[in-house]
Amino acid sequence: MKTGKGARAGQYLALLAYLVFLAFPFLWLLSTAFKPPRELSSLHPTWIPKDPTLANFRQAFDEQPLLDAALNSLVAAVGAAVIAVLIATPMAYVMARHRTRLAKAATGWVVVSQAFPFVLLIIPLFLVLKNLRLINSVPGLITVYVVWALPFALWMLVGYVRAVPAELEEAAAVDGAGKARTLVSITAPLLAPGIVATGLFAFISAWNEFFFALVLLKTPEKQTLPVVLTHFLGAEGAVELGPLAAAAFLATLPSLVIFAIIQKRITGGMLAGAVKS
Amino acid sequence: MTLATATKRSTKRAPHGGGPGRAVDHGAWFLVLPALIPILILSVGPLLYGIALAFTDSQSGRTEPTEWIGTLNFQDLLHDTLFWDSFRIGLLWAVGVTVPQFLLALGLSLLLNQNLRFRWLARALAIIPWAMPEVVVGIMWRLVYNADAGILNETIRDLGLGDGRDWLSGLATALPAVIVVGVWAGMPQTTVALLAGLQNTPRELHEAAAMDGAGAWRRFRTVTWPALKPVALAITALNFIWNFNSFALVYVLTNGGPGGRTRLPMLFAYEEAFRYGQFGYAAAMGCVMVAVISVVLAVFLVGRLRGGEDA
Numbered sequence: 140m141k142t143g144k145g146a147r148a149g150q151y152l153a154l155l156a157y158l159v160f161l162a163f164p165f166l167w168l169l170s171t172a173f174k175p176p177r178e179l180s181s182l183h184p185t186w187i188p189k190d191p192t193l194a195n196f197r198q199a200f201d202e203q204p205l206l207d208a209a210l211n212s213l214v215a216a217v218g219a220a221v222i223a224v225l226i227a228t229p230m231a232y233v234m235a236r237h238r239t240r241l242a243k244a245a246t247g248w249v250v251v252s253q254a255f256p257f258v259l260l261i262i263p264l265f266l267v268l269k270n271l272r273l274i275n276s277v278p279g280l281i282t283v284y285v286v287w288a289l290p291f292a293l294w295m296l297v298g299y300v301r302a303v304p305a306e307l308e309e310a311a312a313v314d315g316a317g318k319a320r321t322l323v324s325i326t327a328p329l330l331a332p333g334i335v336a337t338g339l340f341a342f343i344s345a346w347n348e349f350f351f352a353l354v355l356l357k358t359p360e361k362q363t364l365p366v367v368l369t370h371f372l373g374a375e376g377a378v379e380l381g382p383l384a385a386a387a388f389l390a391t392l393p394s395l396v397i398f399a400i401i402q403k404r405i406t407g408g409m410l411a412g413a414v415k416s
Numbered sequence: 417m418t419l420a421t422a423t424k425r426s427t428k429r430a431p432h433g434g435g436p437g438r439a440v441d442h443g444a445w446f447l448v449l450p451a452l453i454p455i456l457i458l459s460v461g462p463l464l465y466g467i468a469l470a471f472t473d474s475q476s477g478r479t480e481p482t483e484w485i486g487t488l489n490f491q492d493l494l495h496d497t498l499f500w501d502s503f504r505i506g507l508l509w510a511v512g513v514t515v516p517q518f519l520l521a522l523g524l525s526l527l528l529n530q531n532l533r534f535r536w537l538a539r540a541l542a543i544i545p546w547a548m549p550e551v552v553v554g555i556m557w558r559l560v561y562n563a564d565a566g567i568l569n570e571t572i573r574d575l576g577l578g579d580g581r582d583w584l585s586g587l588a589t590a591l592p593a594v595i596v597v598g599v600w601a602g603m604p605q606t607t608v609a610l611l612a613g614l615q616n617t618p619r620e621l622h623e624a625a626a627m628d629g630a631g632a633w634r635r636f637r638t639v640t641w642p643a644l645k646p647v648a649l650a651i652t653a654l655n656f657i658w659n660f661n662s663f664a665l666v667y668v669l670t671n672g673g674p675g676g677r678t679r680l681p682m683l684f685a686y687e688e689a690f691r692y693g694q695f696g697y698a699a700a701m702g703c704v705m706v707a708v709i710s711v712v713l714a715v716f717l718v719g720r721l722r723g724g725e726d727a
Binding site: 146150151153154157158160161162163164165167168171179180181182183184186225226227229230232233237239241245248252253254255256257258259260261262263264265266267282283285286289293318343346347348349350353354364365368369371372380383384387388390391394395397398399402 | 443444446447448450451452454455458459460461462463465466467469474520523524527530532533534535537538540541542543544545546547548549550551552553555556557558559560562564565566567570573600603632654657658660661663664667668681682685686689690695698699701702703705706709710713
């Protein structure tokens with residue numbers, strides 16, 4: 140197919156517009172993070188800081204317990220990701236390989252759970268966790284995150300399992316390998332990249348999550364990064380913008396790095412779950 | 417977006433022999449239970465409990481026992497003009513975000529499906545909104561919209577278009593301003609889904625249509641769109657649900673202000689439940705939200721599917 144010169148130019152112009160729209164807020168965040176207070180209160184802000192400084196980062200750590208918050212986020216996200224993957228993988232395997240009523244019901248739950256507003260889930264969970272004394276605790280948050288990550292983890296993992304040919308397992312069975320042995324030595328290695336990608340995706344989701352953390356974590360020393368970040372918004376003034384931008388940038392880094400690594404697998408997995416095998 | 421048709425599998429499961437067949441089923445339960453139990457106890461159970469709460473006078477920190485009050489919460493909701501204002505804003509927001517999200521993502525995915533240079537850059541940049549915590553997206557756009565130190569007003573001043581304004585606290589500008597952020601934040605997922613749909617469209621058909629002298633628009637209408645439609649419908653429906661239930665972005669950007677102009681239903685229900693402790697009433701709001709979403713989606717999907725048959 141030939142595309143005319145004018146059409147090509149138009150396409151590049153459109154692509155450029157998209158690039159600018161996607162990139163400029165992030166560039167502005169970076170720019171703000173490295174600006175000294177004087178430039179932040181100037182009426183004519185510039186894209187590139189005239190006098191770049193790291194003071195905002197230092198001040199951010201002084202003002203809010205960012206390290207504690209990062210640690211809480213890390214524990215919550217790793218805990219949720221590991222548990223979610225551990226319990227979702229076997230179930231996804233069954234859902235993918237056996238067309239049972241249970242598998243259909245589970246698929247239905249995956250879809251329906253997307254439609255429910257979180258407020259309808261968190262009020263009862265809040266009451267239950269309160270009775271178990273798990274409010275304002277990271278284990279309580281992990282519990283909620285596991286349940287919240289399960290639909291997506293199942294969705295992705297079912298796609299990955301389908302991508303492993305059942306013929307391979309059947310061949311192993313013919314060769315006399317037991318079911319367990321087949322799963323461990325044939326299926327698991329082929330599934331491993333998908334399991335890792337799912338786990339990392341669950342990690343990012345939990346690392347970024349805000350609503351449940353806001354409801355469940357009350358004291359600052361228990362709170363995760365997104366909740367602590369909102370404390371910077373408390374008293375807004377030009378002076379606060381720098382540390383706010385610096386902290387926000389730091390909180391994003393882990394997600395960005397991990398996402399860059401697994402992006403291809405994630406999109407593949409989402410679609411493998413959605414599109415027919 | 418139903419899961420794949422596994423009919424192929426079911427025919428292939430037969431040659432396992434009589435013995436292992438039953439053992440597989442026991443094994444299957446063993447594999448399913450670790451996930452099934454948490455799902456039942458922590459998701460299905462609470463959702464039913466949440467719906468039940470809507471019919472009680474449950475409140476936070478109350479000593480008297482909670483009682484069934486029938487549909488009293490719903491009757492109160494019916495006369496709660498603040499809630500319906502919030503609901504109207506929620507629908508405006510959900511439609512206002514979902515539609516541009518889809519159109520912009522469609523444009524971008526069509527571009528990325530072309531053989532253009534710098535495609536990789538667009539793909540890389542598209543990661544940013546997707547991977548970012550919503551709270552950070554909100555903070556970032558607050559910096560962009562900032563009245564004095566924000567880049568938007570500075571650009572407006574540079575172009576000589578006036579002094580700019582305080583976007584997020586202006587009564588007229590707050591909702592459009594947060595909608596732009598919503599569109600920005602949700603575009604990547606939609607783009608990726610549509611791009612995958614595009615890559616499934618048969619290339620030969622495209623070339624054949626071009627050979628027959630069909631223009632770009634005709635080719636899109638007759639070849640691309642029919643193949644893309646299932647993905648487009650699914651992602652739009654999901655986007656609508658996610659957007660209607662959105663919370664963190666607007667919480668950070670405006671916290672529902674100014675004067676409730678951006679108070680989405682989720683923000684309203686959150687305040688009702690966790691600031692005022694009205695669990696029963698907030699649960700009733702949640703129920704109404706589910707009901708309305710279901711109706712809107714049903715109408716949308718039925719309408720679209722029927723529209724497809726006419727075309």
